[in-house]
Amino acid sequence: MMAAPFVHMDSVAKRWNGQLGVEDISLSIPRGSFVALLGPSGCGKSTTLRLLSGLELPDEGTITIDGRNVTTAAPSERNLSMVFQSYALFPHLSVAENVVFGLKVRKVAASDRREKLTRALEITGLLGYENRRPGELSGGQRQRVALARAIVANQPLCLMDEPLSNLDAKLRASVRKDIKKLQVDLGITVIYVTHDQTEAMSMADMVVLMKDGHIQQTGTPEELYYRPANTFVAEFVGAPPMALIEGSILPSFGNAATIGLRAESLSVAETGKGRLTCEVSECEFLGSETFIGLSHPSATGLTVRMPGLKQIETGEKMEISFADEDLHFFDATGHRLADQSGASGS
Numbered sequence: 001m002m003a004a005p006f007v008h009m010d011s012v013a014k015r016w017n018g019q020l021g022v023e024d025i026s027l028s029i030p031r032g033s034f035v036a037l038l039g040p041s042g043c044g045k046s047t048t049l050r051l052l053s054g055l056e057l058p059d060e061g062t063i064t065i066d067g068r069n070v071t072t073a074a075p076s077e078r079n080l081s082m083v084f085q086s087y088a089l090f091p092h093l094s095v096a097e098n099v100v101f102g103l104k105v106r107k108v109a110a111s112d113r114r115e116k117l118t119r120a121l122e123i124t125g126l127l128g129y130e131n132r133r134p135g136e137l138s139g140g141q142r143q144r145v146a147l148a149r150a151i152v153a154n155q156p157l158c159l160m161d162e163p164l165s166n167l168d169a170k171l172r173a174s175v176r177k178d179i180k181k182l183q184v185d186l187g188i189t190v191i192y193v194t195h196d197q198t199e200a201m202s203m204a205d206m207v208v209l210m211k212d213g214h215i216q217q218t219g220t221p222e223e224l225y226y227r228p229a230n231t232f233v234a235e236f237v238g239a240p241p242m243a244l245i246e247g248s249i250l251p252s253f254g255n256a257a258t259i260g261l262r263a264e265s266l267s268v269a270e271t272g273k274g275r276l277t278c279e280v281s282e283c284e285f286l287g288s289e290t291f292i293g294l295s296h297p298s299a300t301g302l303t304v305r306m307p308g309l310k311q312i313e314t315g316e317k318m319e320i321s322f323a324d325e326d327l328h329f330f331d332a333t334g335h336r337l338a339d340q341s342g343a344s345g346s
């Protein structure tokens with residue numbers, strides 16, 4: 001028998017004055033998983049998280065956490081902790097006071113507080129910083145204080161809203177690893193909002209990709225990458241994103257309106273032997289490889305990856321080839337067609 005999901009949202013909707021926030025959100029989240037809510041600005045990620053936290057109440061649908069219907073329960077009744085982008089630290093309190101603030105409110109005994117504080121500071125690498133104020137810390141350290149506060153709360157569910165977006169790229173990568181390790185070590189369930197697909201793909205067991213208040217696809221990072229449910233997912237996930245080609249210019253794939261192709265499936269062909277003739281539009285040197293951006297009147301996002309440094313003149317002609325089995329097929333509404341169905345040769 002399948003274990004009941006730890007967090008369950010069933011047909012949840014939230015509107016403001018009739019205007020859409022999120023619609024028809026259904027999600028089943030297993031205990032102990034790391035789930036990323038991913039999507040462009042305004043797609044409804046934060047609204048979904050706020051509905052889970054109880055900071056917003058839904059107009060429709062139900063939310064259960066650990067088997068309890070919490071649809072209208074107050075945030076304090078949901079047994080969860082939260083970490084925000086803004087850290088939400090008290091500037092006049094020390095690191096230690098910030099971390100144990102919630103425990104004090106809940107009247108946890110002083111000796112117990114000290115023990116929990118030491119462990120949380122240890123886990124987050126903040127031992128020795130307990131007397132500093134947030135203003136005397138770097139952004140990464142402040143975010144660690146917010147994480148330490150979530151750790152001492154000792155809740156089975158932690159909701160995080162873009163916790164790394166105030167950090168520079170290098171720090172983001174290192175705190176990302178800290179958060180992931182924490183989640184695994186503590187065995188907690190994390191629901192994590194981000195608009196950064198690299199972050200979602202590298203951290204999450206399950207990614208929920210949203211657009212315009214609706215879920216586009218829920219799955220493992222591999223599922224989203226290798227079997228995108230529609231052209232939006234295909235173009236959102238992956239760096240570079242999937243190239244999309246008008247089906248009509250590859251006539252052997254009758255019923256596919258759009259054909260998708262990942263950069264790693266493309267190769268440069270000898271003159272006269274390629275399947276598409278493109279023009280080089282840009283070269284992006286990334287160190288170990290160069291991304292060659294190609295333009296073609298019936299395609300978007302065509303990129304060839306070449307090892308090392310390659311400098312090719314913009315406007316130069318380049319023929320490319322690819323294998324049929326690497327193609328993805330989408331219908332006229334952008335939905336994925338069943339595998340191979342487009343390749344019927346009809």
Ligand SMILES: Nc1ncnc2c1ncn2[C@@H]1O[C@H](COP(=O)(O)OP(=O)(O)OP(=O)(O)O)[C@@H](O)[C@H]1O
Pocket residue numbers: 016020021022039040041042043044045046047048195
């Ligand atoms: N309090 C509110 N009142 C009215 N509309 C709101 C409110 N909060 C959110 N919305 C609207 O709901 C939609 C979803 O917003 P939400 O903040 O969930 O998006 P998001 O994906 O988290 O975006 P971002 O990445 O920019 O934070 C947006 O169109 C937004 O304008």
